[in-house]
Amino acid sequence: MFANPKSAAGLIILGIFVLVAIFAPLIAPYDPTAQHLDHTLEPPSWQFPLGTTHIGEDVFSQIIYGTRGVLVVGFLATITSWADKELKAYRHVDLAPGAEETVELEVPVADCTIVDATGARIVEPGAFELLIGSSSRDEDLRSVSFTVAAA
Secondary structure, eight states, X not given: OTTSHHHHXXXXXXXXXXXXXXXXXXXXXXXXXXXXXXXXXXXXXXXXXXXXXXXXOBHHXXXXXXXXXXXXXXXXXXXXXXXXXXXOOOOOOOOOTTOOOOOOOOOOGGGGEEEOTTSOEEEOOEEEEEEXXXXXSGGGOEEEEEEEOOO
């Protein structure tokens, strides 16, 4: 993952956000909900780096503390969502332009599982679609359907 510059950059950015969230009380100059009524709607300054709101709250402090909520929502969205497309098997085949080849690929039943409410992997009967292609772009993929019968 660190060999890929984009992945490394993403991890560094995520790491910075995590550190900002953890150390928010040390980084933020003010309590994000503290009202400075004598400093309402101020433009950015040394005292308030990003200015203040209509009730005198420091915008910079609000952003610093806001990283906590953003990370929690991002984490929850990640763990509760399931990818529509997953790479389950890969086989590289080189073909000359216009050439055709039949390729056999086994998809284990374990790769056709879903996770139920208890966290157990179960095979649910129904139709499945195997996507085949050189790219993850839909227009470049071919599909093969198959059915898993009820046991």
